[in-house]
Amino acid sequence: MDRRTFLAALGAIALKAWRWKAPETEPFFLAAPTLTGSYPYELPALPYPYEALEPAIDTQTMKVHHQGHHAAYVNTLNKALADLPAFQSLSLEELLANLEKIPQTHRTTIRNHGGGHWNHSFFWPILTPKPQEPSLALQKRISAEFGSWAAFRGQFLDAAARLFGSGWVWLVKTPSGKLQITTTPNQDNPLMPYAEIRGTPVLGIDVWEHAYYLKYQNRRVEYLSAVWNLLNWERVETLLG
Numbered sequence: 281m282d283r284r285t286f287l288a289a290l291g292a293i294a295l296k297a298w299r300w301k302a303p304e305t306e307p308f309f310l311a312a313p314t315l316t317g318s319y320p321y322e323l324p325a326l327p328y329p330y331e332a333l334e335p336a337i338d339t340q341t342m343k344v345h346h347q348g349h350h351a352a353y354v355n356t357l358n359k360a361l362a363d364l365p366a367f368q369s370l371s372l373e374e375l376l377a378n379l380e381k382i383p384q385t386h387r388t389t390i391r392n393h394g395g396g397h398w399n400h401s402f403f404w405p406i407l408t409p410k411p412q413e414p415s416l417a418l419q420k421r422i423s424a425e426f427g428s429w430a431a432f433r434g435q436f437l438d439a440a441a442r443l444f445g446s447g448w449v450w451l452v453k454t455p456s457g458k459l460q461i462t463t464t465p466n467q468d469n470p471l472m473p474y475a476e477i478r479g480t481p482v483l484g485i486d487v488w489e490h491a492y493y494l495k496y497q498n499r500r501v502e503y504l505s506a507v508w509n510l511l512n513w514e515r516v517e518t519l520l521g
């Protein structure tokens with residue numbers, strides 16, 4: 281190898297190294313406050329006992345959902361990130377908001393399992409064993425966007441009922457401050473660049489069959505009505521800011 285070829289090769293290597301580091305230094309779109317810890321991620325404890333949501337959500341469903349499904353999302357996400365040192369220091373929200381920057385070899389795994397970890401970490405505290413009414417201030421704010429509280433409930437649960445296959449229904453605060461109802465397939469969420477409506481989720485319900493099938497089988501609407509009565513409106517109000 282002559283001097284010129286050697287220098288060209290060195291330049292190519294340096295360029296490659298610079299490109300590899302680029303994701304760490306580029307500004308990231310911060311779509312939401314950090315909800316989960318940092319890499320390596322851990323399965324968060326439920327904020328209530330497994331049996332606390334009976335009879336609306338049965339104990340076995342909660343155990344399988346948390347110890348089985350959610351734990352698997354966390355483990356698979358960690359395995360994928362073990363291969364991507366340049367992305368380990370990012371928050372999960374940053375990773376999900378910038379999926380397009382993740383190498384294609386690992387992008388789908390991070391999308392599915394990172395999404396799964398974030399979505400379930402969001403979901404557990406949005407439920408409460410102590411039924412509560414939304415405050416008048418929250419009802420007023422939401423009614424202003426959807427016409428009435430009843431109209432909001434109807435539209436939200438209808439979107440969930442009509443969602444084909446597995447996914448999530450969300451109430452999202454968009455960057456302009458508007459509230460919108462949207463659904464995402466699989467473990468996608470509104471932080472991701474693929475979402476139809478992007479923004480900060482303030483409410484979300486898991487509409488995967490694994491969330492209700494043991495007790496409700498194919499009666500998704502019955503599950504949705506039961507879950508509605510478990511919603512933690514105080515938390516929704518806090519997230520709304």
Ligand SMILES: [Fe+2]
Nearest residue numbers: 349486488491
């Ligand atoms: Fe789930």
